[in-house]
Amino acid sequence: MIPGGPTAMTPPPSVPLAYLAAAAIGLFGFGFVAWFAGDKLVTVPNHPAAVSAVHMGVLAFLSVAVLGALHQFGPVVSNKRLRSVMAGRFTMVAMVAAGWLLPNGFAHGPEWMILAGGVSGAAAALVAAWNLSGPLSSRTGGVPILGLRISVTYLVLTVAFGVVYVLNRQAAWFPLLPNRVLAHAHLGLLGWLGLTYVSVAEKLWPMFLLAHRPGARSGKVAVVALGSGTLPLALGLLFSVAWLAMVGGALALVGLGAHLVSLASSVKHRRRPLEMLHAYLAASTLYLVIGIGFGVAAGFADVDTGTRMILVGVEVGALIAWLSLAVAGHAHKIVPFIQYTMLRSRGVDRHPSGRPLLFGDLYRKAPARATLVLLTVGFGLILAGMLTGSVPLAAFGGGSLGISGIVIGLNLAFGPRLAAGGPTPEPATAGRQA
Numbered sequence: 001m002i003p004g005g006p007t008a009m010t011p012p013p014s015v016p017l018a019y020l021a022a023a024a025i026g027l028f029g030f031g032f033v034a035w036f037a038g039d040k041l042v043t044v045p046n047h048p049a050a051v052s053a054v055h056m057g058v059l060a061f062l063s064v065a066v067l068g069a070l071h072q073f074g075p076v077v078s079n080k081r082l083r084s085v086m087a088g089r090f091t092m093v094a095m096v097a098a099g100w101l102l103p104n105g106f107a108h109g110p111e112w113m114i115l116a117g118g119v120s121g122a123a124a125a126l127v128a129a130w131n132l133s134g135p136l137s138s139r140t141g142g143v144p145i146l147g148l149r150i151s152v153t154y155l156v157l158t159v160a161f162g163v164v165y166v167l168n169r170q171a172a173w174f175p176l177l178p179n180r181v182l183a184h185a186h187l188g189l190l191g192w193l194g195l196t197y198v199s200v201a202e203k204l205w206p207m208f209l210l211a212h213r214p215g216a217r218s219g220k221v222a223v224v225a226l227g228s229g230t231l232p233l234a235l236g237l238l239f240s241v242a243w244l245a246m247v248g249g250a251l252a253l254v255g256l257g258a259h260l261v262s263l264a265s266s267v268k269h270r271r272r273p274l275e276m277l278h279a280y281l282a283a284s285t286l287y288l289v290i291g292i293g294f295g296v297a298a299g300f301a302d303v304d305t306g307t308r309m310i311l312v313g314v315e316v317g318a319l320i321a322w323l324s325l326a327v328a329g330h331a332h333k334i335v336p337f338i339q340y341t342m343l344r345s346r347g348v349d350r351h352p353s354g355r356p357l358l359f360g361d362l363y364r365k366a367p368a369r370a371t372l373v374l375l376t377v378g379f380g381l382i383l384a385g386m387l388t389g390s391v392p393l394a395a396f397g398g399g400s401l402g403i404s405g406i407v408i409g410l411n412l413a414f415g416p417r418l419a420a421g422g423p424t425p426e427p428a429t430a431g432r433q434a
């Protein structure tokens with residue numbers, strides 16, 4: 001069995017592949033919105049244009065990709081089907097709608113567009129939680145399943161939080177707390193996206209490296225500490241309760257530290273050589289360390305409010321970079337796994353040269369490397385632009401991310417066509433959930 005690859009329990013390949021294709025378009029949109037918001041990103045990171053760019057990244061790109069991966073991964077790891085394939089397709093449409101409506105609404109209105117995006121995001125999160133509760137209720141699956149139960153709860157919390165203050169923008173029920181954005185951002189980035197990645201990595205890393213680790217305690221610590229620390233961190237930030245934020249922050253740091261120990265242990269005990277995925281992971285890890293550093297600095301440095309805002313902005317940007325590089329790197333594994341099984345079920349098992357078809361035939365290496373460079377450099381330029389106040393750096397960074405979305409989308413979409421030497425076959429559904 002290939003975790004991430006199709007089994008009798010997984011939905012039709014068109015489900016995860018549609019999410020991942022939409023996520024590549026989301027990455028393209030994220031980059032170009034960041035390009036045009038470059039002047040705001042470097043001067044006022046909480047300007048509506050910057051909030052718009054951030055939501056293209058976290059919703060249209062990352063949440064769509066991560067939800068797609070979960071609709072595949074959950075059934076594979078738990079050996080239990082989704083509650084409904086149709087609901088899986090609905091979640092994709094609703095999250096993509098939220099991912100494009102909200103940012104457009106933030107950037108230029110009208111206000112109803114923000115509300116529509118919020119409602120659509122809430123529908124996506126609730127339906128996903130119900131649908132994934134089938135596989136995630138499994139008693140097997142261990143630490144990854146435990147982590148995913150918590151992370152999907154954080155998705156619902158993040159979206160609920162966002163929707164409440166979108167409604168409050170219109171109704172003004174209560175005065176907005178000054179640190180609300182910090183609380184919402186950490187719930188989403190650490191609790192939802194971060195914890196999902198940390199959980200899934202516990203299955204994927206040992207598998208891709210064929211690593212036989214003596215124990216997986218660091219993985220358990222990562223999931224439990226990050227899962228239990230994010231809520232107190234967010235509440236402490238929201239209500240300005242310093243000790244609570246510090247307890248939550250310390251737990252989150254332990255969790256992220258344990259995640260890094262787990263990566264080091266998988267690499268150390270590997271039986272397969274390192275490959276391109278691990279270059280993605282190295283760049284991703286570098287940004288996680290930068291994000292942690294700037295997060296701690298934003299919490300403790302004795303600086304004025306403007307500087308603190310920049311530090312938080314860089315922390316948020318670096319965390320988005322951590323997750324984006326991880327998602328793009330793993331997409332070069334997961335998408336070919338799914339496509340490979342589709343091709344085999346259509347009777348295509350040979351490369352045009354005549355030799356047996358391999359997973360690695362299903363994408364081109366040069367564009368995959370180009371995607372890595374474009375993402376790493378693009379995020380680096382954005383962060384450098386924020387730190388130095390340089391608009392051109394941030395704008396070029398955004399452009400680089402946008403191009404990476406085009407490159408990865410085309411590379412993974414056309415790979416099977418090129419490898420099989422003909423048109424991409426129809427998805428196979430026999431033996432799978434209808």
Ligand code: HEM
Nearest residue numbers: 045046050051054058118121158159162163181185188189
């Ligand atoms: C439908 C779902 C969502 C809604 C309605 C929503 C709404 C909002 C709103 C209204 C703000 C601006 C707050 C203000 O300035 O007063 C905001 C900021 C933010 N949100 Fe969301 N959000 C949603 C989902 C998410 C998710 C899933 C994440 C992360 C994974 C996220 C991360 C952030 C971040 C990082 C900021 C700060 C951006 C900045 O200051 O530049 N949001 N959100």
